[in-house]
Amino acid sequence: MERTADALLSALLAGNRRALARVISLVEDDAxxxxALLSALYAHTGRAHVIGITGAPGTGKSTLVNALARAYRAQGHTxxxxxxxxxxxxxxxxxxxxxxxxxxxxxDPGIFIRSMATRGSxxxxxxATADVISVLDAxxxxxxxxxxxxxxxxxxxxxSAAHTTVVVEAPGLGDxxxxxxxxxxxxxxxxxxxxxxxEGADRxxxxxxxxxxxxxxxxxxxxxxxxxxxHARPQxxxxxDGSWLPPIQKTIALHGDGVDALREWIERxxxxxxxxxxxxxxxxxxxxxxxxxxxxxxxWEALLAGLPADCFAQTVAAVVRxxxxxxxxxxxxxxxxx
Amino acid sequence: MERTADALLSALLAGNRRALARVISLVEDDAxxxxALLSALYAHTGRAHVIGITGAPGTGKSTLVNALARAYRAQGHTxxxxxxxxxxxxxxxxxxxxxxxxxxxxxDPGIFIRSMATRGSxxxxxxATADVISVLDAxxxxxxxxxxxxxxxxxxxxxSAAHTTVVVEAPGLGDxxxxxxxxxxxxxxxxxxxxxxxEGADRxxxxxxxxxxxxxxxxxxxxxxxxxxxHARPQxxxxxDGSWLPPIQKTIALHGDGVDALREWIERxxxxxxxxxxxxxxxxxxxxxxxxxxxxxxxWEALLAGLPADCFAQTVAAVVRxxxxxxxxxxxxxxxxx
Numbered sequence: 001m002e003r004t005a006d007a008l009l010s011a012l013l014a015g016n017r018r019a020l021a022r023v024i025s026l027v028e029d030d031a032x033x034x035x036a037l038l039s040a041l042y043a044h045t046g047r048a049h050v051i052g053i054t055g056a057p058g059t060g061k062s063t064l065v066n067a068l069a070r071a072y073r074a075q076g077h078t079x080x081x082x083x084x085x086x087x088x089x090x091x092x093x094x095x096x097x098x099x100x101x102x103x104x105x106x107x108d109p110g111i112f113i114r115s116m117a118t119r120g121s122x123x124x125x126x127x128a129t130a131d132v133i134s135v136l137d138a139x140x141x142x143x144x145x146x147x148x149x150x151x152x153x154x155x156x157x158x159x160s161a162a163h164t165t166v167v168v169e170a171p172g173l174g175d176x177x178x179x180x181x182x183x184x185x186x187x188x189x190x191x192x193x194x195x196x197x198x199e200g201a202d203r204x205x206x207x208x209x210x211x212x213x214x215x216x217x218x219x220x221x222x223x224x225x226x227x228x229x230x231h232a233r234p235q236x237x238x239x240x241d242g243s244w245l246p247p248i249q250k251t252i253a254l255h256g257d258g259v260d261a262l263r264e265w266i267e268r269x270x271x272x273x274x275x276x277x278x279x280x281x282x283x284x285x286x287x288x289x290x291x292x293x294x295x296x297x298x299x300w301e302a303l304l305a306g307l308p309a310d311c312f313a314q315t316v317a318a319v320v321r322x323x324x325x326x327x328x329x330x331x332x333x334x335x336x337x338x
Numbered sequence: 339m340e341r342t343a344d345a346l347l348s349a350l351l352a353g354n355r356r357a358l359a360r361v362i363s364l365v366e367d368d369a370x371x372x373x374a375l376l377s378a379l380y381a382h383t384g385r386a387h388v389i390g391i392t393g394a395p396g397t398g399k400s401t402l403v404n405a406l407a408r409a410y411r412a413q414g415h416t417x418x419x420x421x422x423x424x425x426x427x428x429x430x431x432x433x434x435x436x437x438x439x440x441x442x443x444x445x446d447p448g449i450f451i452r453s454m455a456t457r458g459s460x461x462x463x464x465x466a467t468a469d470v471i472s473v474l475d476a477x478x479x480x481x482x483x484x485x486x487x488x489x490x491x492x493x494x495x496x497x498s499a500a501h502t503t504v505v506v507e508a509p510g511l512g513d514x515x516x517x518x519x520x521x522x523x524x525x526x527x528x529x530x531x532x533x534x535x536x537e538g539a540d541r542x543x544x545x546x547x548x549x550x551x552x553x554x555x556x557x558x559x560x561x562x563x564x565x566x567x568x569h570a571r572p573q574x575x576x577x578x579d580g581s582w583l584p585p586i587q588k589t590i591a592l593h594g595d596g597v598d599a600l601r602e603w604i605e606r607x608x609x610x611x612x613x614x615x616x617x618x619x620x621x622x623x624x625x626x627x628x629x630x631x632x633x634x635x636x637x638w639e640a641l642l643a644g645l646p647a648d649c650f651a652q653t654v655a656a657v658v659r660x661x662x663x664x665x666x667x668x669x670x671x672x673x674x675x676x
Contacts, residue, residue, distance in 0.1 A: 035665045042663030056394055280658065287657040287664060288650070292638070294668040299637035300630070302672075312626075319625040320618065325380030326625060327373045330632040334640075 005033050009040050012139055017112070020139050024114060027131045038131055044138040046283070048080070049270050050161060054148045054187075055168030060194045064168060064253035064262075065147045071256075071263045072143050073110055080136035080144040081113040084129055112141065127293045130161045130286070160289040163282050164269045166190045166262070169208065171200030188246050190265050196250035196258065208248050209233065237265075238272045307336055343371050347378050350477055355450070358477050362452055365469045376469055382476040384621070386418070387608050388499060392486045392525075393506030398532045402506060402591035402600075403485045409594075409601045410481050411448055418474035418482040419451040422467055450479060465631045468499045468624070498627040501620050502607045504528045504600070507546065509538030526584050528603050534588035534596065546586050547571065575603075576610045645674055 011019030023041075027034050053068070055061040062083070069079045116129060129146065136144050146162060167188035172195075193204050236247035247265050251258035273279040304312065315329045324332075349357030361379075365372050391406070393399040400421070407417045454467060467484065474482050484500060505526035510533075531542050574585035585603050589596035611617035642650060653667045662670075 039663045039665045042657075042665075043660050046658075046660055056396075058394075058396070283658045284654050288654045290664040291650075291654065291657065291667055291671070294664055295641060295671060296634055296638050298668060298672060299641060300634050303633060303637060312629075316622050316626045316629065319380075319629065320384075320621045322381050322384055325377045326628040326632055327377045327380075329629050330636060333629070333633060334636060 005037055005040075009037060012041065012135070013044060015109075015140065017109070020112060020135070023135050024132055027135060028116065028128055030128075034131070038134060041138040042134060045134050046137065048133070048137040048141055048144045049266075050133055050137075050144045050146065050163050050286075051266055052146045052148065052162030052165040052187075053168060054165065055170075055192075055194075059168040059170040060253050061147060061168040064192060064194050064251060064259070065145050067251075067253045067256055067259040068263060068266075069111060069113075069145060071259050073108065075263070077142045078110040078140065079112075080139075080141035081111070082129060082132055082136070082144065082146045083113070083115045084125065084146060084148045112136065112139075126161070127290075127297070130290045130293070133161055161286055163273060163279065163286075164189045164266050166192055166266065168192045168194050169204050170195045171198045171204045189244065189269050190246055190262070191248040192251050192258075192262055193248060194251045194253050197252050201250060205248050205250065212246070237268055238276075242276055244269065244272055244278075303333070307333065311336065343375055343378075347375060350379065350473070351382060353447075353478065355447070358450060358473070361473050362470055365473060366454065366466055368466075372469070376472060379476040380472060383472050384475065386471070386475040386479055386482045387604075388471055388475075388482045388484065388501050388624075389604055390484045390486065390500030390503040390525075391506060392503065393508075393530075393532075397506040397508040398591050399485060399506040402530060402532050402589060402597070403483050405589075405591045405594055405597040406601060406604075407449060407451075407483060409597050411446065413601070415480045416448040416478065417450075418477075418479035419449070420467060420470055420474070420482065420484045421451070421453045422463065422484060422486045450474065450477075464499070465628070465635070468628045468631070471499055499624055501611060501617065501624075502527050502604050504530055504604065506530045506532050507542050508533045509536045509542045527582065527607050528584055528600070529586040530589050530596075530600055531586060532589045532591050535590050539588060543586050543588065550584070575606060576614075580614055582607065582610055582616075641671070645671065649674065 008019050008023060012023050023037060025031075026037060053061055053065055065081060065083070069081055072079045114132065116125065116132065133144055133146065165187050167190070169191060170193065191208050193201055193208070195201070234245060236245045239245055249258055249262045249265055251262055253259060270279070273282060312333070315324075315333060318324050319326055319329050346357050346361060350361050361375060364375060391399055391403050403419060403421070407419055410417045452470065454463065454470065471482055471484065503525050505528070507529060508531065529546050531539055531546070533539070572583060574583045577583055587596055587600045587603055589600055591597060608617070611620060650671070653662075653671060656662050657664055657667050
């Protein structure tokens with residue numbers, strides 16, 4: 001590693017914010033010095049609690065992330081925020097409002113906020129996010145909030161980078177709202193039902209409970225014979241068998257309602273992970289996912305680098321002409337000998 | 339290829355629906371005979387118009403896809419529908435309603451509907467979707483509608499598998515609705531503003547026009563001096579410079595309003611692609627994406643197969659203990675010599 005990179009790393013570890021911003025930019029830009037920097041700072045990671053917060057547009061999760069950051073600051077914890085939420089240059093009032101609210105926190109050295117842009121290609125985003133988490137961890141931030149939008153691959157990738165995943169729902173998002181994705185249910189450690197002052201909040205909570213298999217279906221024809229017994233639903237959190245039942249926390253992020261209770265659930269989840277060995281397992285999952293991402297990219301780059309300049313394009317053209325098919329073409333490229 | 343696979347392929351090409359369902363299952367399950375089947379049927383592909391339809395939960399895109407399928411059937415086109423929308427076993431009334439509506443079409447041999455499940459891991463979904471598109475194409479379906487949910491990686495992957503991408507928006511999805519994702523704007527060939535009878539539909543149309551740079555901002559303080567001139571907005575569709583301006587089509591999928599106009603826009607887009615050479619370019623993009631996905635998976639599998647059984651796990655453990663870092667670990671695994 002060159003001396004400038006060395007100096008940059010020392011400044012980062014000493015808490016210099018400009019060094020932190022510079023290292024993050026190098027990592028985001030996939031700069032030549034990024035791998036060496038990441039290698040060197042990795043020994044200083046492993047102390048942060050990484051919290052993924054995900055949900056569909058309209059759930060108010062940006063506001064919730066801001067409120068949660070403030071709740072953590074009130075407890076004296078340092079907070080890094082990564083907003084993996086690529087919005088167009090033309091974004092409406094809501095996001096702008098969030099950014100304005102964020103300014104409340106801007107003068108505070110105990111918090112660092114970074115938006116991650118995709119720049120058209122989303123391919124390297126999961127890797128870049130994992131790398132920026134490592135940078136903030138090395139810089140000493142105790143809690144790292146990673147905000148992602150949508151219900152797709154990105155969420156699952158982000159979940160593989162988090163210790164605790166909060167899935168944000170909201171009432172009244174339309175008639176598909178009940179169709180909460182199975183994949184999202186599987187990654188949720190905690191549910192936040194935000195905008196809980198809106199009509200339908202209780203229905204959203206009930207729908208989540210039913211998904212958890214903890215409430216009887218009460219729709220029309222199949223109504224249960226009697227009312228559900230209040231003892232039927234176990235307390236959320238750690239269970240006697242060592243598992244974790246995701247709590248469902250109502251919040252009104254805009255007014256701060258329920259946010260501290262949500263923060264406490266996140267802390268309880270970390271304690272549960274530590275007590276049960278789950279923390280070590282999640283660390284292993286995170287590391288395995290990161291190594292796999294690096295290896296997949298390097299293998300692909302090495303294969304392309306070993307092919308003549310137009311070999312891949314010619315193969316694609318042959319597939320388009322149906323002279324060959326993608327599977328046969330892939331086999332030929334794998335065994336290409338000059 | 340074995341004789342049973344050969345017979346299966348012949349039956350598929352002859353229009354046998356059970357053979358079609360069987361081949362799709364083999365592809366989805368990543369069965370041993372899947373690559374040989376896909377290789378063999380690929381020569382019969384390249385005739386279908388692949389249409390991606392994507393949008394956030396609550397936009398009613400499942401209903402729109404059903405209505406569009408019916409509109410195509412009314413024109414005499416055969417239609418394949420792939421719903422890449424992994425919903426939990428507990429999905430509410432809306433999706434159930436869709437499935438019921440779908441039954442209108444169930445007796446029709448000119449349509450084939452398939453839901454793609456993720457089974458926890460979303461990793462191989464994009465590849466499986468591309469493969470199922472090839473199967474339906476070889477089976478002779480003229481239009482293939484690929485429905486995806488969310489605003490993440492999945493959309494971009496699906497767009498790489500489609501000739502025409504329709505992005506569905508809807509009014510009143512919450513205060514983040516204006517924050518339409520830049521990546522989604524880039525992949526949209528056509529916008530559908532569904533639920534157009536709801537309040538705010540015109541605002542959604544205007545927001546999309548503003549994103550396209552075609553309408554002046556008229557919010558509060560920055561209202562333009564005069565009314566916008568009606569000539570300022572060019573007609574959507576093919577432009578004189580050879581580009582394509584995505585049209586914005588209002589629809590009420592539930593009543594069928596605007597659906598045939600949307601179908602006509604999709605057909606016009608295909609004609610535009612054919613006339614400008616764009617079709618061949620999209621075919622090349624599709625083939626390149628599919629070959630890359632196959633190669634990346636095979637390279638990764640080959641690397642793992644070449645390592646001793648617990649080598650990867652031990653490397654992960656060393657990274658978790660911070661004895662090494664993911665980048666150094668990746669380099670070691672790449673250059674592993676027994």
